[in-house]
Amino acid sequence: MKRLIPLAAITLTLATQAVLPNSxxxxxTAAPYFTYFLIFALAVYTVFAAISLFSEKTRAYILRKYxxxxxxxxxxxxxxxxxxxFAVLPALYFPSLDRVFAALTEERALLLKCLSYSTRLxxxxxxxxALAGFFTGVCIGFxxxxxxxxxxxVRILGPxxxxxxxxxxxxxxxxxxxxxxxxxxxxxxxxxxxxxSSGIINVEQAYFEAGSVFGANAFQRIFKIGVxxxxxxxxxxxxxxxxxxxxxxVTAEMIGAKYGLGWYxxxxxxxxSYANVYAGLLVIxxxxxxxxxxxxxxxDKALSWQKGMVKx
Amino acid sequence: xxxxxxxxGVSKTFExxxxxxxxxxxxINLHITPGSxxxxxxxxxxxxxxxxxxxxxxxxxxSGELYLDxxxxxxxxxxxxxxxxxxxxxxxxxxxxxxxxxxxxxxxxNKNKSEVDEWINLVxxxxxxxxxxxxxxxxxxxxxxxxxxLIMKPKALLMDEPLGALDALMRMNMQDEFLRxxxxxxxxxxxxxxxxxxAVYLSEKVIIMSPRPGEIDxxxxxxLPRPRARSGDNxxxxxKEILDRLHFGGEKLEPNYYL
Ligand SMILES: Nc1ncnc2c1ncn2[C@@H]1O[C@H](COP(=O)(O)OP(=O)(O)OP(=O)(O)O)[C@@H](O)[C@H]1O
Ligand SMILES: [Mg+2]
Numbered sequence: 001m002k003r004l005i006p007l008a009a010i011t012l013t014l015a016t017q018a019v020l021p022n023s024x025x026x027x028x029t030a031a032p033y034f035t036y037f038l039i040f041a042l043a044v045y046t047v048f049a050a051i052s053l054f055s056e057k058t059r060a061y062i063l064r065k066y067x068x069x070x071x072x073x074x075x076x077x078x079x080x081x082x083x084x085x086f087a088v089l090p091a092l093y094f095p096s097l098d099r100v101f102a103a104l105t106e107e108r109a110l111l112l113k114c115l116s117y118s119t120r121l122x123x124x125x126x127x128x129x130a131l132a133g134f135f136t137g138v139c140i141g142f143x144x145x146x147x148x149x150x151x152x153x154v155r156i157l158g159p160x161x162x163x164x165x166x167x168x169x170x171x172x173x174x175x176x177x178x179x180x181x182x183x184x185x186x187x188x189x190x191x192x193x194x195x196x197s198s199g200i201i202n203v204e205q206a207y208f209e210a211g212s213v214f215g216a217n218a219f220q221r222i223f224k225i226g227v228x229x230x231x232x233x234x235x236x237x238x239x240x241x242x243x244x245x246x247x248x249x250v251t252a253e254m255i256g257a258k259y260g261l262g263w264y265x266x267x268x269x270x271x272x273s274y275a276n277v278y279a280g281l282l283v284i285x286x287x288x289x290x291x292x293x294x295x296x297x298x299x300d301k302a303l304s305w306q307k308g309m310v311k312x
Numbered sequence: 313x314x315x316x317x318x319x320x321g322v323s324k325t326f327e328x329x330x331x332x333x334x335x336x337x338x339x340i341n342l343h344i345t346p347g348s349x350x351x352x353x354x355x356x357x358x359x360x361x362x363x364x365x366x367x368x369x370x371x372x373x374x375s376g377e378l379y380l381d382x383x384x385x386x387x388x389x390x391x392x393x394x395x396x397x398x399x400x401x402x403x404x405x406x407x408x409x410x411x412x413x414x415x416x417x418x419x420x421x422n423k424n425k426s427e428v429d430e431w432i433n434l435v436x437x438x439x440x441x442x443x444x445x446x447x448x449x450x451x452x453x454x455x456x457x458x459x460x461x462l463i464m465k466p467k468a469l470l471m472d473e474p475l476g477a478l479d480a481l482m483r484m485n486m487q488d489e490f491l492r493x494x495x496x497x498x499x500x501x502x503x504x505x506x507x508x509x510x511a512v513y514l515s516e517k518v519i520i521m522s523p524r525p526g527e528i529d530x531x532x533x534x535x536l537p538r539p540r541a542r543s544g545d546n547x548x549x550x551x552k553e554i555l556d557r558l559h560f561g562g563e564k565l566e567p568n569y570y571l
Binding site: 206207209210211212213214215216220224225228229231305306 | 389393398400418444446461
């Protein structure tokens with residue numbers, strides 16, 4: 001019974017969208033894309049609800065999520081009223097949902113291109129920054145001399161928001177994309193370094209002693225004991241790094257990039273086509289949240305040994 | 313037979329930043345014959361753990377020398393197994409991986425996989441191979457620590473209150489376990505304990521230490537046939553002798569600290 005509530009919510013959104021006329025202040029679109037989206041959502045949910053009649057897992061999932069799903073569509077109904085139907089909000093900045101979905105569909109080729117461009121930048125920057133941060137953190141954690149010389153530098157340079165380096169990066173690197181990768185790397189490097197080194201420094205001495213009575217050498221001390229013991233901390237650093245890298249990516253792309261989601265949003269804003277800005281934001285939200293949940297999966301797997309796992 | 317330990321004039325003082333230095337051990341001389349079972353007993357803080365850590369090579373003496381089978385002890389190695397006062401199983405490895413840790417460190421794991429399972433069987437942990445330490449009971453962790461040390465076939469096994477965390481019944485089971493391992497593998501075993509009964513039941517020699525500074529007060533040879541009856545007359549006599557020496561024999565004594 002409860003499983004029918006989202007169905008009712010989607011139908012309500014669909015009915016109001018189809019029956020009520022659009023405000024003349026909103027430009028019209030080539031097709032009622034939002035209606036298409038709602039029909040699609042209705043079909044998908046119906047299929048899931050049907051599966052839930054047989055599958056225990058799907059049922060549990062839907063029973064957990066049905067208030068949220070219903071809420072989303074009630075919110076969309078309200079938004080639809082405020083924008084398309086009565087144009088209560090300024091039509092320029094708050095385009096109708098039809099226009100947002102139109103932008104998503106009609107510009108999908110460009111959006112995909114921007115997405116792949118951003119993804120490449122993000123992956124290169126993130127991997128370089130994370131590896132460099134891990135390496136620096138391990139060195140600081142295990143070597144007193146390195147710690148003495150390097151950790152003050154980390155502490156001075158680290159807190160500078162990496163976008164503040166943009167002017168310098170543009171001079172130092174031949175291409176804008178290389179400069180952006182560098183900045184993303186920098187923003188990942190700092191949290192990873194800090195969390196890796198503090199994680200290693202805080203590993204209980206007893207574990208190193210336990211390892212040493214088996215004759216573990218320096219390399220094994222680091223990679224068989226120090227790093228695994230510090231893994232919860234390291235993951236925290238990597239996670240903070242992901243968030244910082246998103247910020248840097250989008251900001252860096254707004255300056256001097258030729259493609260990319262940050263560039264797309266900035267460009268569309270200058271053109272005053274806010275429907276496209278929202279479309280870009282939707283793509284960013286979807287892809288980043290997919291990345292984050294992948295990261296959660298990886299962490300849950302790597303840290304399954306932890307007692308009462310740290311909840312994020 | 314191997315596992316002879318020689319300790320010559322060893323002293324150890326700990327510097328502490330906030331308080332004055334403590335002399336944990338003063339001029340310790342000991343000869344532990346190969347393949348013997350020795351207990352260290354004495355009041356808290358008399359340097360038992362420190363002595364054990366010196367033999368393991370985890371810390372270095374300020375003066376004096378330590379030898380294992382004639383070779384100077386410089387750093388920790390697998391030939392001296394250690395069971396820590398508080399179990400130090402690695403929480404990120406499951407029980408089986410913990411027991412296999414030493415073999416992997418030495419690169420012997422692939423040839424000796426079956427031995428890992430044998431030891432798991434021997435300490436009664438079959439069925440818990442994939443459990444992480446926090447999912448095991450205190451006793452199970454301590455047994456896993458024991459297996460982890462023994463699998464390396466050390467010349468000497470150093471145990472710092474290995475049974476301190478266990479209930480009385482489990483303790484007695486484990487004591488018999490120790491004896492079985494000791495008599496079948498013939499290694500030197502040195503065990504720190506607070507339990508006089510345990511010392512008498514297991515040891516060939518009981519070393520009584522006195523605190524501040526930590527010194528060897530007395531070495532008592534336990535000449536009892538095995539298996540030993542815990543309530544036999546001779547057993548009780550040894551027990552009384554040790555307790556007297558530790559000043560718990562009933563005579564009045566000024567307590568030097570209050571709880
Ligand atoms: N790392 C250290 N730093 C400073 N002092 C230490 C250190 N290790 C031991 N000590 C001091 O040395 C003395 C002997 O300690 P030790 O741990 O050897 O005692 P113990 O006989 O094992 O006691 P217990 O039975 O309580 O375990 C104590 O006074 C302790 O405070
Ligand atoms: Mg101790």
